[in-house]
Amino acid sequence: xxxxDKLRSAIGKNNSLLCVGLDTDVSRLPEGVNAASFNRAIIxxxxxxxxxxxxxxxxxxxxxxxxxRVLEETLAYVPSGIPVIGDAKRGDIxxxxxxxxxxxxxxxxxxxxxxxxxxxxxxxxxxxxxxDRGIFxxxxxxxxxxxxxxxxxxxxxxxxEHVAHKAMEWNTNNNIGLVVGATYPEELGRIRRLxxxxxxxxxxxGSQGGDVEAVVRHGTDETGAGILVNVSRAVLYASxxxxxAAAARGVACDLRDEINRxxxxxxxx
Amino acid sequence: xxxxDKLRSAIGKNNSLLCVGLDTDVSRLPEGVNAASFNRAIIxxxxxxxxxxxxxxxxxxxxxxxxxRVLEETLAYVPSGIPVIGDAKRGDIxxxxxxxxxxxxxxxxxxxxxxxxxxxxxxxxxxxxxxDRGIFxxxxxxxxxxxxxxxxxxxxxxxxEHVAHKAMEWNTNNNIGLVVGATYPEELGRIRRLxxxxxxxxxxxGSQGGDVEAVVRHGTDETGAGILVNVSRAVLYASxxxxxAAAARGVACDLRDEINRxxxxxxxx
Numbered sequence: 001x002x003x004x005d006k007l008r009s010a011i012g013k014n015n016s017l018l019c020v021g022l023d024t025d026v027s028r029l030p031e032g033v034n035a036a037s038f039n040r041a042i043i044x045x046x047x048x049x050x051x052x053x054x055x056x057x058x059x060x061x062x063x064x065x066x067x068x069r070v071l072e073e074t075l076a077y078v079p080s081g082i083p084v085i086g087d088a089k090r091g092d093i094x095x096x097x098x099x100x101x102x103x104x105x106x107x108x109x110x111x112x113x114x115x116x117x118x119x120x121x122x123x124x125x126x127x128x129x130x131x132d133r134g135i136f137x138x139x140x141x142x143x144x145x146x147x148x149x150x151x152x153x154x155x156x157x158x159x160x161e162h163v164a165h166k167a168m169e170w171n172t173n174n175n176i177g178l179v180v181g182a183t184y185p186e187e188l189g190r191i192r193r194l195x196x197x198x199x200x201x202x203x204x205x206g207s208q209g210g211d212v213e214a215v216v217r218h219g220t221d222e223t224g225a226g227i228l229v230n231v232s233r234a235v236l237y238a239s240x241x242x243x244x245a246a247a248a249r250g251v252a253c254d255l256r257d258e259i260n261r262x263x264x265x266x267x268x269x
Numbered sequence: 270x271x272x273x274d275k276l277r278s279a280i281g282k283n284n285s286l287l288c289v290g291l292d293t294d295v296s297r298l299p300e301g302v303n304a305a306s307f308n309r310a311i312i313x314x315x316x317x318x319x320x321x322x323x324x325x326x327x328x329x330x331x332x333x334x335x336x337x338r339v340l341e342e343t344l345a346y347v348p349s350g351i352p353v354i355g356d357a358k359r360g361d362i363x364x365x366x367x368x369x370x371x372x373x374x375x376x377x378x379x380x381x382x383x384x385x386x387x388x389x390x391x392x393x394x395x396x397x398x399x400x401d402r403g404i405f406x407x408x409x410x411x412x413x414x415x416x417x418x419x420x421x422x423x424x425x426x427x428x429x430e431h432v433a434h435k436a437m438e439w440n441t442n443n444n445i446g447l448v449v450g451a452t453y454p455e456e457l458g459r460i461r462r463l464x465x466x467x468x469x470x471x472x473x474x475g476s477q478g479g480d481v482e483a484v485v486r487h488g489t490d491e492t493g494a495g496i497l498v499n500v501s502r503a504v505l506y507a508s509x510x511x512x513x514a515a516a517a518r519g520v521a522c523d524l525r526d527e528i529n530r531x532x533x534x535x536x537x538x
Contacts, residue, residue, distance in 0.1 A: 023365070058361060058368035064376045065337050072333075089361050091385055092327060093412040093477075096292070099327035107333045116360055118387045118407060120414030138387060143362040145389030152431060154421040159428070162421060208362075 003111050003134030003175060004199070006083045007228075011051040013081065017225065017263075018256040020046050021087070021203070021232030022055040022074060026063065028237050030244050035063075038244070039074040042236060045245040046252045047079050054201075054230055056087040075109060083111035085201070085228075089138060091116030097126040105130050112136060114179055114201070117163045121170055131173045134199070139163050139191060142181025142204030160187065164194050177201055180219070182210025182229070189218035192226075200227045205255070206234025212255065216262035224263045231255055272380050272403030272444060273468070275352045276497075280320040282350065286494065286532075287525045289315050290356070290472070290501030291324040291343060295332065297506050299513050304336075307513070308343040311505060314514040315521045316348050323470075323499055325356040344378060352380035354470070354497075358407060360385030366395040374399050381405060383448055383470070386432045390439060400442045403468070408432045408460060411450025411473030429456065433463050446470055449488070451479025451498070458487035461495075469496050474524070475503025481524065485531035493532045500524055 011017060022042065024035050033041075043053070055074060060067035078084050086108060090100040097119075104113040105127075112134030115127055127135045140150055140160040150160040167176050178195065180188050182204030191200070200219055204210035212229070219227040231252070239247030280286060291311065293304050302310075312322070324343060329336035347353050355377060359369040366388075373382040374396075381403030384396055396404045409419055409429040419429040436445050447464065449457050451473030460469070469488055473479035481498070488496040500521070508516030 025368075056361070056365055056368075058359075058365045058372065061372035062368040062376055064341075064372075065334055068334050068337055089359070089385075090327075091360075091387075092325070092358050093410065093472075096325055096327045099294075099325075099331040103327065103330035103333075107331055116358075116385050116387055118360075118385055118418060119410050119412055120417030120419070122412050122414040141362065141388050143388055143391050145363075145391040148389030148435060149387060149428065149431065150389070152423040152428065154423055154428075159418065159421065159423075162418065166417060 002132050003083060006081070006111060007051060007134070007199070010082050011225065014049055014051060015260065016049055016051045016256045017227055017229050017259050018050050018252060019052040019054050019085070019201070019228040019230040020050050020235050020252060021230050022053055023059050023232040024236065025059055028240070030241055033244070035070045036073050039070070040077050041245040042248055043077055045249040046235070047082065049249070049253055049256050050082065052083045052085055052228055053078055054085040054087050056232070071108070085136065086110035086113040089114050089116050091119045091123050093119065094122040094126060097123045101126045101130060105133050114138065117166070121166070124170060128170065128173050128175055131175060134175045134177060136177045136179045136201040137163065137167050139167070139178040140180045140184055140187045142183045142208050142210065146181065146184070161190065161194060164191050168195055168198065179203065182215045183208055185211065185214035185218045188215065192219055192221065197221055197226065201230060202227055203230040205229055206231045212258050213262050216259060216266055220263060220266060224267050229255070229259055271401050272352060275350070275380060276320060276403070276468070279351050280494065283318055283320060284529065285318055285320045285525045286496055286498050286528050287319050287521060288321040288323050288354070288470070288497040288499040289319050289504050289521060290499050291322055292328050292501040293505065294328055297509070299510055302513070304339045305342045308339065309346050310514040311517055312346055314518040315504070316351065318518070318521055318525050319351065321352045321354055321497055322347055323354040323356050325501070340377065354405065355379035355382040358383050358385050360388045360392050362388065363391040363395060366392045370395040370399060374402050383407065386435070390435070393439060397439065397442050397444055400444060403444045403446060405446045405448045405470040406432065406436050408436070408447040409449045409453055409456045411452045411477050411479065415450065415453070430459065430463060433460050437464055437467065448472065451484045452477055454480065454483035454487045457484065461488055461490065466490055466495065470499060471496055472499040474498055475500045481527050482531050485528060485535055489532060489535060493536050498524070498528055
């Protein structure tokens with residue numbers, strides 16, 4: 001089963017384009033709850049309303065071996081039908097990229113991973129070689145400084161469009177998607193027009209201020225899907241108290257439903 | 270003590286601009302030698318002839334918790350006077366980058382780290398905030414596909430020159446260097462002219478085919494220094510047998526001496 005098949009199946013089963021980012025910051029957990037049990041509770045509270053989970057490796061690496069243990073436990077706990085995206089943003093020369101791909105796809109067993117494009121094709125190839133896994137290449141990121149380099153104009157078009165173009169050229173195994181921030185809806189629209197059927201992983205909703213209506217309007221493909229809307233902090237820390245899991249479910253449910261409502265409106269127009 | 274002070278001190282003491290990359294691939298170790306004892310032997314064999322070590326995290330991450338344990342043991346084994354650069358090439362939005370910086374500088378305790386520029390200033394700032402640590406921003410990498418994006422022309426200059434320019438603008442804590450591949454000596458020269466006093470971390474000598482004479486000619490600053498020439502595979506796997514440490518020392522010694530000879534010639538001209 002490819003990543004795409006697994007993702008489509010989860011989207012269908014849970015009627016959801018919502019991805020929950022497991023960016024678990026131990027300094028923000030409710031009293032008496034450790035990272036592993038926090039993640040388990042978040043998964044239990046959202047497993048029927050998400051299409052994917054996306055742990056960001058930085059939050060686990062900051063805690064060394066203990067963090068890596070929590071990450072492994074969390075991955076083992078995700079229901080087998082829900083794909084898990086390793087948000088690692090790796091990028092290195094080919095020989096090294098082979099080891100990063102092994103770390104993410106074999107050692108940790110992610111279904112997909114985020115990859116940085118700056119080093120070009122031979123840094124991406126070791127990942128796409130895993131035909132049953134997916135990669136999401138950073139294209140236009142959600143942060144303010146994204147414009148420092150990603151917007152620089154090359155031959156009349158911003159750099160991020162060149163990345164999108166190359167991603168399509170490289171996509172012979174049909175397993176490349178793009179990361180595009182919700183905080184830049186116009187850029188999202190440009191990328192969708194350039195890549196009509198490429199899956200887009202869209203962070204930036206919630207704490208970062210992106211707007212669901214704009215994301216659905218600019219990001220969805222012609223089937224009304226083709227996007228994974230990621231939310232992390234707004235779901236994980238919806239409540240800082242013992243009701244955190246129920247609160248997380250509430251926020252996640254509202255987001256899933258809002259996304260679906262906007263999709264229905266869009267199909268209606 | 271800043272990273273720069275520590276590096277200068279090691280350069281002086283060992284009369285060396287050579288950095289040994291600890292990219293330890295367990296499939297290439299001599300029979301009966303494990304990764305931790307291999308690294309210890311390499312360090313013992315080279316500690317008086319290098320100015321820095323540079324473990325590449327991919328090789329450790331590929332082995333999960335066991336790999337991380339080897340990395341920690343290796344870091345603890347490096348003599349305190351020799352700086353260690355974490356070759357991680359991380360890059361993420363500010364909130365996440367804070368956790369990557371913590372992972373590399375606090376949890377693992379590296380003296381410096383490599384960082385990917387694609388996400389712009391707010392992805393770099395959490396690293397440079399550690400004023401006693403160094404960062405090396407990827408500028409022109411050593412791999413073949415570096416040209417896919419790094420050479421794209423923006424306002425008459427390749428993208429990598431814009432990265433070099435921004436790095437200088439951001440360098441208010443005086444702790445930013447650049448990664449420039451030995452395999453592109455002309456580009457190295459352009460970057461040195463743009464950034465006369467920026468430390469350059471230069472991979473690509475050895476297995477990747479870069480040339481020491483060209484690196485010294487194009488890369489050194491006006492004091493005849495300002496470069497860290499990194500070699501990994503050519504040193505680590507100089508022999509696949511039980512004499513690996515002596516063979517590694519031989520190759521490392523020859524490289525250190527060749528770099529110094531080229532520096533002397535250059536000063537003589």
